[in-house]
Amino acid sequence: MFHLEVRDVVKRYARFTALSGVSFAAERGEFVVMVGPSGCGKSTLLRSIAGLEQISSGSVSIAGHDITAAEPSDRGVAMVFQNYALYPHMTVAQNMGFALKVARRPKSEINAAVMRAAEILRITDHLAKYPKALSGGQKQRVAIGRAITRAPEVFLFDEPLSNLDAALRSQMRIELSRLHRQLGATMLYVTHDQTEAMTMADRIIVMNGGTIEQIGSPLDLYNKPATRFVAGFIGSPRMNFVAAHVLRLAGRSVGFSLGAGLAPLDLEFAPGETLPFLGDAVVLGIRPEALGDSGEIHLADADVAVVEALGRETLVYSDAHALRTTDSESLDGYFAQLVPSQSDKRPGQRVSLRADRSAFVVFAADGATLHDASPALAHHK
């Protein structure tokens, strides 16, 4: 039996549908991250599970109980909010013990629960302080502590790290992972940051436009994205996309034209992969780390436009003139290239964009993946 089960959840507002039939389930103790762009419905889904939103249809059950119509406090969930939502007139200890106090539990029990949570989060020194005396990171710890004292079946996190600075965020990521292991609790975590999703999740749910695009482990999503949306959303810098159309078909070999003056590209489709039709418009995808100076295929010649030296690795953005990436979100149609070392490339330098055949992903016009790349390890020697 699944610990958390969401079935066909629909949430309609007067003018638009935020969730159109969402279903998924989480095992006990699983860390599930819901990720997607703003407005994709991930927060609405989380709030629906918390009972802060009334769903239009569908059902939610936790630990075998249907809680679709239950009050928020009777669902066995605790939630951590983006802006902490601490009660400003209560001390840290009072904030953390509030739920137990409202439930009229004995003082000794409340104190013990607060102490235990404070020790887990290392905030025992701050128990007597008011929230306004705390830093952002400490406030977020208190908010998490407030959830822990309630010992819920499911923890819900609504973008809990977005208000923290980058350094603190990566520290809290590690801490949340540790906390998850320590508590063994079921956690559902919403973020728009794919790094948070990749680093913490047992499983990621990628959402877009009120529906689930794909559910899978972080590496599954990275290696075998089900749609072009997932391919573009997971991974940083983003996958490069190039418009192409089907030039020739011979058995499972498909030839693509990338445009006038560019060499056609032949890819071998595996058995089970859906073949496109002759003349179909498709999109080819290639990860920035698969693009380099060497490789079987010469895609195009390009001029380096921007170099970002990160020390351990280098991001090179180059302009291939005739060949533009089709992604509106990438910089001016530049190709992103991730060099796993320091690089002496300079802006203005002419380079050749090359890649192995096995690195290409093919998407149909509707976004569905037709052909997968081989896993990253295989083509990155």
Place this chain on the structure above:
Amino acid sequence: MNRPALPAGSLSASAMMAPALILVGVFILIPAVVAVVGSFFDFSMTSATWTFVGGANYRRAATDPLFWLAISNNIFIVVGSVITQVGGGAILAAILDRGIRRGSVVYRTIIFMPVVISSIAVAFVWMLILDPNVGPLNAVVKALGLSPPRLGWLGDPAISLWMLLLIAAWQNVGFQMMLILAGLQAIPKENYEAASLDGARGLKAFWYITLPGIRNVLVLATLITVIGGFKVFDLVFVTTGGGPANATQVLGTYTYTQAFSFGNMGYANAMAVVLLVTAALLGWLQVRLSRRA
């Protein structure tokens, strides 16, 4: 907006404070000092000399039944105003914050309107409404088959003070409503959501989240009302002048009468000082109470 603070004691800091300090000095500080000094003397508007009488003016106040009547009328207005203005303002604010979805701005504007009208104008408008001969209130009461007070709404000593309370409430409830509404809306929605997950809904949410959240605003609103109730003058002066038969006499009007009708400037000063000390104590209390939270 992070501007560097001016170095303490620098010339430009003093220069920038000067206009405000001069105004406060000329119109508040100096008159207050003069009033305190004058309260120990016996003199009139036209006296060439001031006669030092020590605490005689204060002793006179202590034994003057009219002074005590005025004080008790002030207290009546203070208590009544806290109930009608802060209580009423809180109810209106809650309705506008939660109950009404459409046109809340319109209601807010209408309820706030009397606040921006001068007290004198408010007094005249209400004198018209309450007029025993041509006032619409009498017409309405008669139309309902009831008989209005024979001496008039403001002329009947048994009800005139209640009428003043009503007028003051009408004039000020919008201000308190705005204050409390701002306080209510400053409580983040997420705090209620967190509370509902913690099991506090409805009355419990009000008790644990709303009330503490607007505590400072309520303290401020109450003290503004209390101080206003002690200082009340123009409304009473225009509508009843303290009458009938001192039924609406308050400290403000009684001080005025002693000073400008009877020429007892020293005595009037002593009563003004009592008022000043009361207001100052309440102001200090307000600062203290709001700092605690």
